[in-house]
Amino acid sequence: MIKKLSNIIYKILLFHRLKKSTYEKVFFDKSDFILLTIAFNNLEVLTIQHRYLKELLKDPFDYVIADNSSKKEDSLKIRLFCEQNKISYIKIPNNPLTNIRASGSHGVALNWCHRNIIKKYKPKYFGFLDHDIFPIKEVSIVGNLGSGFYGVIRNKKEPYWYMWPGFSFYAYEKSSKYSFNFFPHHSGLAGETFLDTGGSNFYSIYRKVGKQNIQIAQSRLINMITGKALEKGEDSSQTFEIIDGSWLHLRQISWREESSGKLGELDKIIDVANKFTN
16 A cells, blocks of 8 residues: 555646746757656766767767756756757756655656657757666667657566656657557556656556567676676676667666766776676
8 A cells, every 4th residue: 555655646746847947948958869768866876878879879960868856966067068069958847756756756857847848849859868878889779669669678576567768769750649658557456566757657658569679789787897797687896788789877876875986897898887788
């Protein structure tokens, strides 16, 4: 019952997406492709993502950083970085779930961005990237959007599945008929199956679209110590993810203290990751 109550609270919090930003947007131009990253207390990883996207993503795109940081000093640093590099920046309004529930806080931010940025500008294509994901070889996203949906699918206990919003991309025309809801969801009779951030989209989008109409990005976990791919179900804080043989996902940089040292090992991680690229 408590788990099901969380679903009701998330529905109430959907109204948060109607709030206006506490900052005016900066350097934002209407684009055919809006690529949006939710920032959280980590400027260093954003600088890495920005550098690799500029170098290796071959689609024309407008890079937008939506700042969901919980620390004012980090927000100021991120805003300054965006101004200096002419990156579009928007501060998410006060988030009621920050420092309370990470997946819920991220859901608030994503819902706000979809309502206030994507639906306002109606780009031909749009997508969401976690801040610790970037390409390590030349890559196109738009080329994978013929079906209107492209991304990594996270499977849970059947019949539940959803596109993970850390790597999810859409053609606006084909996706605009659906109601987006990036909140987590406790599914099942007693809420026993937890669908993490983006899980509510299973109900509002994905069970209607069907997996057959999604360009699924393949992913695999790699142990950064041994350099070996993990079997399904294996995991640890010392893993990174390779997506579609082209993208590196460092994983859990801001949320797990034991993962924070990955940035210091970035060159080593990229050397290992290159062995698994296409």
